[in-house]
Structures are given as C-alpha cells and as structure tokens.
Amino acid sequence: MKKALLFLSLLSAPALAGEGKWTPQQVLQLDAAALKKQGLRLPPQKLWDPKRGTGLLAGTVNVGGCSGAFISEAGLVITNHHCAFSIIQEHSTPQRDLLTQGFLARTREEELPGKGARIQVPRAFTDVTKQMLEAVPAGADDLARQKALERKEKELVAECEKRPATRCKVARFEGGLQFTLLDSVELADVRLVYAPPRSVGEYGGEEDNWMWPRHTGDFSILRAYVAPDGSAAQFSARNVPYKAEFFFPLAPEGVKPDDFVMVLGYPGITFRAMLADEMADRQSRYYPRVIDVYGELIRILEEQGEKDPAGKIAVASNLKSLHNRYKNAGGQLAGLKRGHLVEKQREAEAAVVEWTRTRKEWAAALQARTELLALRDEDAKTFERNFLLDALRGVTKGPGLAAMLVRMAQERVKPDLEREPEFMERELPRQKDRLEREQKNFFPPADKRVVLALVRRAQALGAGERIAAIDKAFGRTFSEKDVSAKIDALYAGSKVMELAERQKMAGESEAQLRARKDPLLELGFDLAAELVVLDDLRDRREGAGVRLMPQWRRAVLAHAGKPVAPDANGTLRVTFAKVKGYAPRDGVFHVPQTTLAGVLEKNTGEEPFNAPSKVVAAAEARKFGPWLDPRLKDVPVNFLADADTTGGNSGSPTVNGKGQLVGVNFDRVWENVSNDFGYNPDVARNVNVDVRYVLWLLDQVEDADALLRELGVRKGAKAQERR
Known part of the structure; x- marks a missing residue:
C-alpha cells in the first residue's frame, strides 16, 4: 500500500502544462501557485473536494464511452454529435432523416428519448489496492490470479451498487500498481434536445477527420431526466429534468491564443507504459491489419448503403465507427514513424x-x-x-x-x-x-x-x-x-x-x-x-x-525521478493546456482558430463540404449577432489547444480558468494521433468546437429561443443586437 501511495506522490509533482492526465485526487496535490500562474482562477478545492468526494469536475459526465458536461442546472448535457449519433439514427427514417436534417426540440415535450443511452455522474473515488491484492491466494497461477482479482472486483462493485441508480467499476493503474473504485450515479432517461445537420456535425467528413484546419460543428445537446422524487428512473412521461449540482456556465467571450484552458473527461486508453517491443508490434502488426480489414469492410458498407436509402441509414453508425478506427490506425502509423516513438521508447x-x-x-x-x-x-x-x-x-x-x-x-x-x-x-x-x-x-x-x-x-x-x-x-x-x-x-x-x-x-x-x-x-x-x-x-x-507489470513500472518510476503521468484508463481526468497553433512541417504554421469564412471557402455544395443552405445564408449575410470575435472579425468555429487527450475525450468540456465552458473537444490533429504512445509538445494539439459557434448556430441559424434562455445567453444576445 505504501508503494501505491508513493506512486501517487510521484505523479503529483508540479509538472502541469501539456502532458499529463491528472485524476481528481491528484489535482489537489499539484502546486496551487503554479496552477494560478498558468491561469486557473479557482481554488483547486473547487475542482474537487475530497471530503465530499465531488466538485466542479463532477459536472463532467460519462456518455456511453464519450465524455460530456452539464451546462445547465436542468440537466442539459453537451457532448459531440458523433457521441449522440446512435440516438439521432434511432429516430431517423428516409421520410424524416434527422441525421441529414438535424433536430431541435423547441419544448421539453418534443425531446427524443434514446434507447439504452445513459449518463454517469461521478460521485466518489476510493483506493482499494489493499483489498484487491489480498484477494489473490498464495501460489496462484496467472489465470487464478486474474480470476481472484475479477471476483474481488465484482464483490466491491456489488457492494457499491447496493444503492439505487449506481454504477461502479474498479480501475487499474500501471497494470496493477494501484486499484481505484469509481462510484457514479447512473441516469437512464436521456433525451435528444439538439443535433445540428450532419453536414455541420461532420462537416469535412473523413477527408477532414483528424486534420487541421477544421470547420466542424461536432456537438449535440442532450438532457438527463429523473423520476419526480429525484431518483434515477427509466424513461417516463412523468419524469422531470435532473437537477445538476455542478454545471459549466457558457463563456460567450470564448478564447483567444495563449488562453489557459482545461480539458476534462474520460480518456480511454493510452500505451505509454508499453515495452518498446510491444509498441513495435502495434506498429508492424496491429495497425496494418486494422487498415487492411476495416478498409475492406468500409468499402462494403459504403457500396451497399448507396443502393438503398434505408440501408444507408442502417449502416451509418457502424460505418462511422469503422471509419474512425481506420483513419486512427493510419495516423498512429504515421506518427510512430515520424516521431521515432518505438526507437525513443527502446x-x-x-x-x-x-x-x-x-x-x-x-x-x-x-x-x-x-x-x-x-x-x-x-x-x-x-x-x-x-x-x-x-x-x-x-x-x-x-x-x-x-x-x-x-x-x-x-x-x-x-x-x-x-x-x-x-x-x-x-x-x-x-x-x-x-x-x-x-x-x-x-x-x-x-x-x-x-x-x-x-x-x-x-x-x-x-x-x-x-x-x-x-x-x-x-x-x-x-x-x-x-x-x-x-x-x-x-x-x-x-x-x-x-x-x-x-x-x-x-x-x-x-x-x-x-x-x-x-x-x-x-x-x-x-x-x-x-x-x-x-x-x-x-x-x-x-x-x-x-x-x-507493477514490478517493472516501479523501476521506471524510480529511475525517472520526476513525475510520470499514468496511462489513460477510462477514469475521470483533467489536463491543463493553452490555446496555441503548431508547425506540422517545415515552413508551415497553423494558427489556432478557424472561422465562418473558412466554412464558406470550403463549401462546394457536395459532400463532404456541403454546408446547409441556412448556415451558408446566415454566414454570407454576416449575421454574426453577439458572437463576433472583434479580433478575428468573424465568428470562431474551431480552436486548438495543447491538451493531452485521447479516445474517450470525445465530448470533453473545454473550460477556462473560471470553470466556464469555452469549447467542446472532438478530435486531435493528424500529427498528434500517436500521442497515445508519447506526448510531443510540438504537435500535441486537440481540436475543439468554439462555444461561440455553438451559440451562433442556436441563435442566428436555429433561433432556439427557449434553449438560449435556459443557457443564460438569450437576454444578452438580444440586448447586444439592439445596440
């Protein structure tokens, strides 16, 4: 147990910017003065109170393998369009194709329930390393060891889930150096409030996926509901919106270059602790096979979908998932080669x-x-x-x-x-x-x-x-x-x-x-x-x-003599960052923001650059409303930051030093895909939807009056328009 605590203290030294996916508990051990200097305007205890086991970070929720964030007291959650894709698809037909057209519920009665959709709200984190390791019988072989650990994990989870509407799991750090019990409230009535048209939510399609510059509105808005008594419940017309104790107010002023931001979420898995030969296997065997096999399956689904409108809707979700894994594999291979990551690990x-x-x-x-x-x-x-x-x-x-x-x-x-x-x-x-x-x-x-x-x-x-x-x-x-x-x-x-x-x-x-x-x-x-x-x-x-693995990792940590961030494992993390551009290759520099002008420049009227006519009309008429950035003289669409993100961070809230939402993370740049194997500050950039693009779409394109009022921005918008 003492060794596990030593591991945590090593991780908590004050290396803050860029690299590092920090747990809520570790945030409290970071240098508060250094965080303040970087741009944090909140006391770290506001982010996470260990006595209560909660804090502002609890406004970050798990949305079925993606991340999301409460943005109103009445249960509104913002996440990525691709994270809400299955709900949008569920309600789409050739006659009412919400994937293509988008969807806006102008009243709560119009909100669409998602079968199987769930939102998990973090409640507590408990170190259970001692209980887990003591459950392994002396002399157990490897299979028996895993079965014993699995059995103990089930017991801990069962005890944790005796409370209603609770979802728990045990997470492993460093291959078993530490085990943590995660306790979350699970909300099972999740409804679609807003989804932009697919040609906004996926603007640029696979051609722009993992690329920069981007002009994609990859966001959707959901709402969580509970029973009238406040308890979690399955869908019912009697249910009422969930009352979120912690949520992120929107920051209509957005961000500018060099601003401090935090990306909060549930990064899935990274491989930085792998042995060099294991990394080499991913490079020489696994990713080439993903490209080979999934590439063939993608061609099949695309060909068959083009033959039938209903079939195209049916294969859309699977096709989207395969495309993402396929292109990710290509980026991993390119990044591993370009960064010489296997050689560096060796x-x-x-x-x-x-x-x-x-x-x-x-x-x-x-x-x-x-x-x-x-x-x-x-x-x-x-x-x-x-x-x-x-x-x-x-x-x-x-x-x-x-x-x-x-x-x-x-x-x-x-x-x-x-x-x-x-x-x-x-x-x-x-x-x-x-x-x-x-x-x-x-x-x-x-x-x-x-x-x-x-x-x-x-x-x-x-x-x-x-x-x-x-x-x-x-x-x-x-x-x-x-x-x-x-x-x-x-x-x-x-x-x-x-x-x-x-x-x-x-x-x-x-x-x-x-x-x-x-x-x-x-x-x-x-x-x-x-x-x-x-x-x-x-x-x-x-x-x-x-x-x-713990034996080897203890040596690695001791040899390093400095903070070594833990690999992602699907648990709640925060990464500190700055808004900044990057140089992907010699003679080229990418600025960190894109605007509506770029949407129009890319627009060809054909997929994947087929912006909806109502978006084009509002942009061409320069109907910017209060969402104009005076410096850019346009409405910002996407921005870059040097946050340490990976898969699972899709939908992560990007917030400023005051804890206000300034964007929604949805991607990484192509040069940063192999960030899973090693953080490179020169190219480590995540891609975010700017909150001002979200608000511009809701205001100037959709006139989503009720939604804007709930978000606390409609009154200000009208006032500024009158001025």
Whole structure:
C-alpha cells in the first residue's frame, strides 16, 4: 500500500502544462501557485473536494464511452454529435432523416428519448489496492490470479451498487500498481434536445477527420431526466429534468491564443507504459491489419448503403465507427514513424535496464521485463486468428448476435459472481438494449457481405490458427459462390435477426436455443466455444500482467525521478493546456482558430463540404449577432489547444480558468494521433468546437429561443443586437 501511495506522490509533482492526465485526487496535490500562474482562477478545492468526494469536475459526465458536461442546472448535457449519433439514427427514417436534417426540440415535450443511452455522474473515488491484492491466494497461477482479482472486483462493485441508480467499476493503474473504485450515479432517461445537420456535425467528413484546419460543428445537446422524487428512473412521461449540482456556465467571450484552458473527461486508453517491443508490434502488426480489414469492410458498407436509402441509414453508425478506427490506425502509423516513438521508447527502456543492473534491489524488475517479452512472443503466434475472432464477434450482426445469445444462456446458469463480467445481472439491461438497438443497424445485404469477407480471411489462415467454427460452417477452402450460398441459407433459415424472436432467445436456456435448430445459433454455439477459450487466454495474460507489470513500472518510476503521468484508463481526468497553433512541417504554421469564412471557402455544395443552405445564408449575410470575435472579425468555429487527450475525450468540456465552458473537444490533429504512445509538445494539439459557434448556430441559424434562455445567453444576445 505504501508503494501505491508513493506512486501517487510521484505523479503529483508540479509538472502541469501539456502532458499529463491528472485524476481528481491528484489535482489537489499539484502546486496551487503554479496552477494560478498558468491561469486557473479557482481554488483547486473547487475542482474537487475530497471530503465530499465531488466538485466542479463532477459536472463532467460519462456518455456511453464519450465524455460530456452539464451546462445547465436542468440537466442539459453537451457532448459531440458523433457521441449522440446512435440516438439521432434511432429516430431517423428516409421520410424524416434527422441525421441529414438535424433536430431541435423547441419544448421539453418534443425531446427524443434514446434507447439504452445513459449518463454517469461521478460521485466518489476510493483506493482499494489493499483489498484487491489480498484477494489473490498464495501460489496462484496467472489465470487464478486474474480470476481472484475479477471476483474481488465484482464483490466491491456489488457492494457499491447496493444503492439505487449506481454504477461502479474498479480501475487499474500501471497494470496493477494501484486499484481505484469509481462510484457514479447512473441516469437512464436521456433525451435528444439538439443535433445540428450532419453536414455541420461532420462537416469535412473523413477527408477532414483528424486534420487541421477544421470547420466542424461536432456537438449535440442532450438532457438527463429523473423520476419526480429525484431518483434515477427509466424513461417516463412523468419524469422531470435532473437537477445538476455542478454545471459549466457558457463563456460567450470564448478564447483567444495563449488562453489557459482545461480539458476534462474520460480518456480511454493510452500505451505509454508499453515495452518498446510491444509498441513495435502495434506498429508492424496491429495497425496494418486494422487498415487492411476495416478498409475492406468500409468499402462494403459504403457500396451497399448507396443502393438503398434505408440501408444507408442502417449502416451509418457502424460505418462511422469503422471509419474512425481506420483513419486512427493510419495516423498512429504515421506518427510512430515520424516521431521515432518505438526507437525513443527502446532507448528509454535500455536506460532503465542499465540502471537496474547496478542495483540488486531491482533485480525482480529485470526478470519481470524478460517475462513480459516472452508473453509478447507467445501472443504473436495467434494474432491473426484472434483479430478475426474479435471482428466476427464485434462487427457482424448475424454471427455476432448469435454468439452473444449463446453466451448469455451459458452464463445465466452460473452464480452471478462467477459469470463473465459482461454477462452479470447488472449488465442485462445493456445487453437487452443492444439486442434491440442492433435491429436499427442491421441491413442484410451489407451484413452478409461483411461475413463473406471475414470468412474468406479465416479460410486463408495457417494450420496453427484455424477458426474451427468457420471451417465447420463453410469448409476449409474459399469459394465465393459456395460460401455466399451458405451465408444466404444461414440467414434465410434463422430467426436471430427478427427482433421479437431475438428478444425471446435472450431469456432462453442453452437447451432451448439448441432445440430451435436455428442455423445462425448453431454457428453461434461454435463461435462461442472458441471465444470462451480466447477470453480465458486473455485472462491468463492479464493475470501475468498484474504479476509482472507493477514490478517493472516501479523501476521506471524510480529511475525517472520526476513525475510520470499514468496511462489513460477510462477514469475521470483533467489536463491543463493553452490555446496555441503548431508547425506540422517545415515552413508551415497553423494558427489556432478557424472561422465562418473558412466554412464558406470550403463549401462546394457536395459532400463532404456541403454546408446547409441556412448556415451558408446566415454566414454570407454576416449575421454574426453577439458572437463576433472583434479580433478575428468573424465568428470562431474551431480552436486548438495543447491538451493531452485521447479516445474517450470525445465530448470533453473545454473550460477556462473560471470553470466556464469555452469549447467542446472532438478530435486531435493528424500529427498528434500517436500521442497515445508519447506526448510531443510540438504537435500535441486537440481540436475543439468554439462555444461561440455553438451559440451562433442556436441563435442566428436555429433561433432556439427557449434553449438560449435556459443557457443564460438569450437576454444578452438580444440586448447586444439592439445596440
């Protein structure tokens, strides 16, 4: 335990600007004077009060894998357009295409509920390292270690979730050097208030994704509701808006270059603690395979979507996700090469190895590194097979949902604490939501072609990596005609993709599912058997990591002798930054702000630069209202800062030193994608929607009077217009 506390104190030294994703507790340990000098106008205790376990940071919420922020006392939440995409898609039809047209609820009665949408509000963080490590039996092997830790985590979470509407999880830092219990209130009635047209929310599309300059209004506004007594509840017409104790008022003055800002949110995962050889594997194997496989699947979904308006809506969410991962992989590869990040990690690692060799007390760290490298070599042997199994589970609808139904039945017969985490009772509402939501994403011609592409790849695997389920269903050699016919027969003879039947299947036993003699379910049984083996393999690997990684990381931290920021792990963090431009290459400098003039310059009238006519008309008429930046002589659209962000920071509030919202984070620049492996202050830039563009759209384009009044800016807007 003392070592875990030492770890925290090392992390809390006063290296503030740029690099570092700090936990709420660590913010209190930072140098308050240095923060004030940088631009923080609030006492750090206003950000987080450890006695109450809350503070202004609690205005930052988790929105289903994205971040978001309360911006009114009455439960309004701002996040990214792409984070609210599934709700917008859910209510879209060819006759009422909200994805294309956008949506504004002019009254609360018009707000649209999102099936399965949830918002988690942070409540407390508790160090549980001692309890977790004491749960591992003496002499446990790696699989037993992971199972014991998993069991203890479930117990801690179960105890934490005895309170209603509570969502808890245990997060690991530095591979198991520290464990923290996160306690959040979960709000299950989430409704869409405003979404701009897709040609605003995605202006520039994939061409501009990860790029600068940007002119994208990637934001949407939601509202959280609760029961009349204030308790969290499922959707009901009787529900009332959630009363947010902490929220971020909007700062209509926005930002200017060199301003201090903070980006708050839930960054997902970074890889800066990886060994150099593990980084090299991501570079040489993982990202090229993402580009190869996902690139093919993207082409399939795009081709099939163009053939049918309803199909285009159905594949939109999956296509957006695949596009993002595909382009991310390209950026990672470019950044790893450009920044020589593997080589730099190898040099840093070699320095730690040399240092430990002269100190007997760190002998265990050297041994741990040797074992970690051996595990990496073992993982490489089945990489291709495991990658395709994951794609079959996560990308396909038919086989993926069939395997999920089988796993649900198999796990249901076990005591709750012995089930795999994703199949515990607490997860059933999410599972059922997914079973329903995926119907909206299902377009048979596209899904069949995706399965065909993955089967072709599986049948090309070597003898040591065969997927038995695929060989059994489709044979060992690929024939497009034969495999296509078999896929058609699978879907034609199955009821898995009929929503009502699938919902019945979700409650059936393994025997009942087998008795159906449904061909997709039969494939699902075979896939599930291999996924169980794969998951056990990964559990064993995870257990080995908890045994070895902390030993190595202690040596790295001791050798550094200075703050080393922890890798992102999906927990609430804050990063301190400045608004600034950057030089992506020799002879080029990018300024940190873009304006409406740039929207018009890019506008071609065709996708991906097809700005809505009402936006173009207001911009061309110079209807700026009070949102004009006097220095820029235009309305700002996006801005850059040097915040340390990653995936999961989508929708993060970007706030000024007073705690007022000045923007919404939605991307990084192309040169900064590989920031996941190492922070480079020269190119580390995150991209934000300027709050003035948000307000300009709501005011001058949408005339969203009620919403602007609730945000506290309409009165001021009208007053300034009169002047």
